[in-house]
Amino acid sequence: MAAFIKAVNAKIRSNPTVSYFCSTHFWGPASNFGIPIAAVMDTQKSPELISGTMTGALTIYSATFMRYSLAVTPKNYLLFACHFINCGSQLTQGYRWIQYHKWGGREESLKVQAESGLVGAVGRVEMEAKALADKAKGVVDK
Incomplete structure (x- = not known):
């Protein structure tokens, strides 16, 4: 059984495209894309529902992992794109929160x-x- 698994793994790793789609360099960012999708969809909701603390934490989280995605070898551009979108949408949510709670929007x-x-x-x-x-x-x- 171990020889069979080793053979399948060698077959997968021999093709660069299939190897990429079977790696954590693909599945990590792909599974993480739920966060920016939710953040973009939340821009259509009332700013009354936004948590300023959570928005700030997610902005710092996304900025950190944008940096990390370019620091690893090989560079993970899919992870960078995921966190770039999330950082932008969190900054938008942060602006909406400030405008609503601090600048008279409420x-x-x-x-x-x-x-x-x-x-x-x-x-x-x-x-x-x-x-x-x-x-x-x-x-x-x-």
Whole structure:
């Protein structure tokens, strides 16, 4: 059995492309791509949900591993791309967090919500008043 495994491994390692796809240089970054995909998708969510501490930690983590991916031999460009995307999306999330929590975004959001709620309430009252007026007009016309 050991000879069979050794033969299969030798066959895999003889082809550079197959060898790459069967290595940790490929599968490490490929499995790690879930983090930047989630971070990019999170840019569409409310900035109220962003954790500033976690965003900062993930930015430092990504920057560290971007450096590491170029320090190893051979250079791992797939790992670099994964962490480059993650670092960019975490910086975007960090900007959104600062803008919302420190630069007045929360107050602006609450103001817009209050105004839209007020307009909605006034609109509902107007519609109900119009319906009642139409109903009263129908009763008077009889």
